[in-house]
Amino acid sequence: MRIRSAGDLGAIARERRRELELSQHELARRAGVTRQWLVRFEKGSTEVALAKVFAVLRELNLILRADNSGSPQARETPVGYVIPRVERPQGVPTRQGGARLSEMRERIASLDGSSSSRSSGDRG
Numbered sequence: 001m002r003i004r005s006a007g008d009l010g011a012i013a014r015e016r017r018r019e020l021e022l023s024q025h026e027l028a029r030r031a032g033v034t035r036q037w038l039v040r041f042e043k044g045s046t047e048v049a050l051a052k053v054f055a056v057l058r059e060l061n062l063i064l065r066a067d068n069s070g071s072p073q074a075r076e077t078p079v080g081y082v083i084p085r086v087e088r089p090q091g092v093p094t095r096q097g098g099a100r101l102s103e104m105r106e107r108i109a110s111l112d113g114s115s116s117s118r119s120s121g122d123r124g
Contacts (some may be wrong), residue, residue, distance in 0.1 A: 006046045016061075
């Protein structure tokens with residue numbers, strides 16, 4: 001489930017508490033918070049201490065995960081992370097269209113200034 005607000009997180013905690021058949025009083029006692037604080041948290045109050053939020057989540061066996069799936073680049077990638085774009089050096093064609101491996105190595109070697117003698121044995 002996506003959490004985009006304090007209300008979303010509070011609702012998840014309330015739902016989980018009910019699944020575990022815990023009263024607000026019991027969960028508050030276990031987490032070391034007051035029942036009044038727990039009521040505010042479950043209602044989505046933004047005036048809650050983060051340490052207390054994590055204490056409640058820990059008692060509910062909930063894990064909070066963050067990712068960057070909201071970024072424009074991540075929307076292009078279905079798994080939720082950004083694949084870095086690699087710039088092709090100028091002069092390197094996109095396709096070699098049947099060029100032999102040795103020819104490709106020679107082209108690359110000429111771009112980076114290295115010797116093309118390594119590719120001389122790769123004909124065939």
